[in-house]
Structures are given as C-alpha cells and as structure tokens.
C-alpha cells in the first residue's frame with residue numbers, strides 16, 4: 001500500500017519504516033500515526049517480517065506531535081477524540097520486536113514514540129526531550145510515565161519540568177537508549193540488530209518481548225512468575241530442542257518457529 005507520510009521497505013526479514021514529513025521535522029499528526037500503525041499491523045501479519053525498525057531523517061526522528069494540528073483544539077475535542085490513544089494502542093499491540101533508530105531530534109511525542117519501541121539505538125547526534133512544558137502542556141504519550149521508568153524520577157522531572165534536551169551520551173548513561181552509534185551508520189546498525197533478532201526463533205523472541213514489557217507493569221513477584229512460566233512453556237517447542245541440541249552438536253541452530 002502507498003503511504004504519504006512514511007516509507008516502508010521490507011528486506012532480509014526486516015521491515016524498515018521511515019517517518020517522512022521533511023517539511024515539519026517529522027511532526028506526528030494523525031495521518032502519520034495511523035499510517036505507522038497500519039504498516040506495523042501489516043508487518044505483524046507478514047510472515048516474511050521478523051523485526052521492525054522505525055527511523056526518521058538524519059535531522060529529526062520526530063520533533064513531537066504536530067503543534068499546528070493541536071493548537072486550536074479544545075479540551076472537549078481532545079477528550080472526545082481520545083487524541084492519539086487508538087494510534088498508540090495500534091503500535092503497542094505489535095508482538096514482533098520494534099527498534100527505534102533515532103537521529104537528530106526526538107522531542108515530545110517523538111521521544112514518546114521512540115520509547116514505545118522495544119529499544120532505542122541512537123545516532124551520536126540524537127537529542128531527546130520533553131519540551132511540552134514550553135507549550136503550556138505536558139507529556140501525553142508516555143513522556144512522564146514511560147520516561148520515569150526508563151531514566152528514573154530525577155531525570156524525568158528535570159527533562160519534563162525544564163524542557164531541556166538530553167544528548168545521546170547522556171541518554172545512554174541514563175538508560176534511555178541501548179547503544180549509541182555514529183549517526184551516518186545508524187540505520188545500518190539498527191538493521192543489523194534487527195537482522196540478528198530475525199535469525200532467532202520467533203516464539204522465544206515474542207515471549208521475551210512480552211516478559212520484558214510485562215515486567216515494567218507488574219510487581220516483581222508477579223513478573224518473576226510470569227517469566228518462569230513462559231520459560232517453562234518454551235520447553236513445549238521444537239525450537240528449544242533444536243537450540244539446545246545444536247549447542248551440544250556444536251552447530252548453528254535451525255529454528256522453525258514451532
């Protein structure tokens with residue numbers, strides 16, 4: 001399907017989605033977010049896709065929700081529309097792994113979109129921020145909730161209250177991003193990480209994604225039990241037999257997603 005605000009490429013079992021609103025620093029409007037949800041939904045259904053990468057341009061991953069689109073809205077508008085909720089849910093529903101590859105600005109909704117991914121790889125030019133306070137509002141898609149889980153209360157407060165930006169090095173130190181790579185190699189590195197995931201068995205990959213995401217939302221004892229039960233359940237798969245036998249036989253495993 002042809003999209004207007006994103007570019008989708010599928011190669012080597014990886015779906016690469018590039019946000020593409022160059023005139024607006026990839027600001028997130030409803031059309032873009034709906035296209036993104038649709039493309040990810042199709043990736044979820046496509047057996048050839050085993051991992052996804054979301055990226056932007058070198059200058060901007062996304063500079064936030066579209067301020068021009070939001071500026072005239074009232075409380076009644078955003079509340080009754082439930083602004084961005086279905087779009088966020090469409091992204092969070094995807095069970096295949098999603099990597100955000102962030103170059104340049106990831107601000108407001110842009111930082112929040114990156115945090116919806118399973119992990120973030122940053123170019124060394126990346127800048128993260130929650131500047132909504134400068135607009136008389138506050139983060140609304142995870143920039144207080146998810147950010148606090150990822151970087152802790154002190155940094156989340158600092159970022160959301162002052163609106164300052166965090167560079168890639170600080171973001172890695174704080175635990176917001178998993179690794180920092182040269183900006184020129186960002187997409188290449190993110191695709192390499194996605195291809196590495198794509199080589200694994202899809203069942204264990206999905207189980208890991210589910211366990212880590214649930215761990216964020218559950219008390220520790222429940223999260224440990226959920227993890228243990230999923231671990232036990234994987235012993236019902238052929239991939240477990242194959243993975244362990246291949247190790248003992250000193251050969252590469254051939255996972256079949258069964």
Ligand code: CO8
Nearest residue numbers: 023024025027063064065066067068083084108109140141
């Ligand atoms: N929305 C709309 N347009 C934008 C946005 C945006 N968020 N960001 C940039 N643009 C546009 C500019 O208006 C400009 O367009 P034009 O040429 O037509 O004037 C173009 O992109 C280029 O931008 P700049 O000229 O400003 O480029 P600079 O290099 O000087 O600056 C910055 C780049 C620093 C990224 C700057 O553009 C900026 O500060 N942008 C706004 C960042 C921001 O405040 N983001 C938060 C937005 S609010 C939000 O994300 C809320 C999310 C939660 C929603 C939850 C709902 C339930």
